[in-house]
Amino acid sequence: ANWEAVMTAHMLVHLLSKSSVQSATKAPSVLAPSIDLTESTETLIVVCTNGAFCRPHVLRTVALAAKWGMSCLPVIAVDGFRFPKGNFMAENQVLLASITKTPAQLAAIVGDIFKQSAVTFDASCSEELLSKKAAEVAERVGHSARLLKVEDVDLSAPSEANASQVSSMHGQSMMVKV
Secondary structure (H helix, E strand, O other): OOHHHHHHHHHHHHHHHOOOOOOOOOOOEEEOOOOOOOOOOOEEEEEEOOOHHHOHHHHHHHHHHHHOOOEEEEEEOOOOOOOOOOOHHHHOHHHHHHHOOOHHHHHHHHHHHOOOOOEEOOOOOOHHHHHHHHHHHHHHHHHOOEOOOOOOOOOOOOOHHHHHHHOOOOOOOEEEEO
16 A cells, blocks of 8 residues: 555545535545545545556546546645656556546546646645645635546446456555545
8 A cells, every 4th residue: 555645645634624625514535445436525636646547446436526527636645746648548558448448538537637736745744834735725625627527438347357457556546535
């Protein structure tokens, strides 16, 4: 597991829970790999670490967020994070095809996440700086760009061949739903 992503997500939820993002019915929560996104989620905060977009759960969650027209905010949790580039589709064809029958569409959705400025959130900073960064995230949650609205994202189950190839991939991201 990428403990930086785990720690960042939990710290961000803790700090956001203290802010105005929380309401009586909509508290932010960490969306671990074993938990599926729900349609009632308004905003998905993707805590980005290297290799995050090589995780089937992350890609499936991002595809669902796009299908349901959710807002999405990228939060960079590590120095040197590598943004998905134009060759993302070619380099991850097997993985993308294990998530959807339209891998080019999913690659475009991932690219759309980064058409806005990401927030950098270094969990090793001082409490004062972390509070300021959490306030920036809270402000951005209300104004974050919408994901590409794609109602016909075809989230097919991976074939056995694709599933075995995908299981060897590494990297982790944690996500926060608000």
